[in-house]
Amino acid sequence: MVLPRERDSVALAVALANTWDVLNDPPEHLDDIQMLRLILRAFGLEEEAKRAKEADLAPLRAMRDRLREAFGADAESAAVEELNALARESGAIPQLERKNGGWTFRYGIGRRSLVDELAGRASVALLGVIEEGGWRRFGRCAASPCCCVFVDRSRNRSRRYCCHWCADRATQAAARRRRKTQAA
Numbered sequence: 383m384v385l386p387r388e389r390d391s392v393a394l395a396v397a398l399a400n401t402w403d404v405l406n407d408p409p410e411h412l413d414d415i416q417m418l419r420l421i422l423r424a425f426g427l428e429e430e431a432k433r434a435k436e437a438d439l440a441p442l443r444a445m446r447d448r449l450r451e452a453f454g455a456d457a458e459s460a461a462v463e464e465l466n467a468l469a470r471e472s473g474a475i476p477q478l479e480r481k482n483g484g485w486t487f488r489y490g491i492g493r494r495s496l497v498d499e500l501a502g503r504a505s506v507a508l509l510g511v512i513e514e515g516g517w518r519r520f521g522r523c524a525a526s527p528c529c530c531v532f533v534d535r536s537r538n539r540s541r542r543y544c545c546h547w548c549a550d551r552a553t554q555a556a557a558r559r560r561r562k563t564q565a566a
């Protein structure tokens with residue numbers, strides 16, 4: 383699993399979705415509280431990392447699977463329905479709070495669980511992507527067998543791979559195929 387370059391809530395949603403990564407053995411990343419804390423800290427969610435506990439892992443895995451469904455849906459409307467449901471169930475009401483001299487949205491109001499907070503943050507961010515650029519910005523890595531997802535933020539919507547490792551892997555595989563055809 384490679385963390386996205388960006389550090390916003392869209393990137394966090396993608397990072398959470400990619401905690402299931404078949405290129406890793408085992409593919410599950412969310413069975414380790416240290417890994418969860420590492421991801422949260424990478425996104426500046428220090429307080430959330432401190433709050434995270436073992437009991438959060440199972441509901442987080444279930445939430446992650448729902449995020450992935452939004453990427454693998456049959457149609458845009460199905461993806462929106464899934465994310466709307468996630469936002470609704472997690473009580474995703476945004477509250478703007480001070481952070482590092484700027485502002486940041488928080489979703490876990492009152493006694494909401496860590497999972498609710500992350501579900502709110504991730505679902506609202508992904509819904510925002512669809513509102514702005516449509517669901518076609520959601521992608522799945524084309525370098526088989528990788529099944530990681532990404533949000534295509536390129537201007538010409540040309541992105542095909544989840545990370546530069548997979549892009550390199552695909553380029554090398556294509557070169558091997560070309561050499562084979564030439565040799566035949």
Ligand SMILES: [Zn+2]
Nearest residue numbers: 523528544548
């Ligand atoms: Zn990939």
